[in-house]
Amino acid sequence: MPHRELLDPQGKTVGNNLKNLEIHSVEDVRIGKFIELTLGAKSEEEAREKVEKACKKLLANLIMEQYEYELKEV
Amino acid sequence: MPHRELLDPQGKTVGNNLKNLEIHSVEDVRIGKFIELTLGAKSEEEAREKVEKACKKLLANLIMEQYEYELKEV
Incomplete structure (x- = not known):
């Protein structure tokens, strides 16, 4: 997983897209392997x-x- | 994770590279998110x-x- 202190642009994008799917109250998304x-x-x-x-x-x-x-x- | 039946080329490459690092007896590597x-x-x-x-x-x-x-x- 990316360190907490670092930005995770992939996670950020997924978080924004979840809103478009009417999935609300998503506070954070972090993506690792x-x-x-x-x-x-x-x-x-x-x-x-x-x-x-x-x-x-x-x-x-x-x-x-x-x-x-x-x-x-x- | 990729389905068991599918090839996982990324995992395959990692498996080959582990051999070069003297990490042997690796049977399978599968990579997901x-x-x-x-x-x-x-x-x-x-x-x-x-x-x-x-x-x-x-x-x-x-x-x-x-x-x-x-x-x-x-």
């Missing part, structure tokens, strides 16, 4: 390390975005 | 109606994507 990663790992620890590395090195732009994740066994 | 909507409503029922309408009419492309949402009081 949702990424589903299916990966193999020997332990929860290893999975967490891989996901952290993927987020920091590729998936999130840490200057503009924050990230959070959830591990789920499948 | 995460939207945070802050809105006023008199009841949970009204909030749900608004969110459903927003998803169906604007936020999701139902031909290519599926959506799910969670309501949270703030």
Whole structure:
């Protein structure tokens, strides 16, 4: 998700368009990415390390975005 | 999120790039949007109606994507 302090022009546009659809009282819209990663790992620890590395090195732009994740066994 | 049956070229590219970062055993990557909507409503029922309408009419492309949402009081 974009940091709270930053403008989110895409969210702003969507917010304005919701008004045109008669959906009122929308106070804020913020748009980020949702990424589903299916990966193999020997332990929860290893999975967490891989996901952290993927987020920091590729998936999130840490200057503009924050990230959070959830591990789920499948 | 893009439907399971559809190719997700953006996810595919990210998957390939993870290999270059020495993150192995990645089986699948799928990329969708995460939207945070802050809105006023008199009841949970009204909030749900608004969110459903927003998803169906604007936020999701139902031909290519599926959506799910969670309501949270703030």
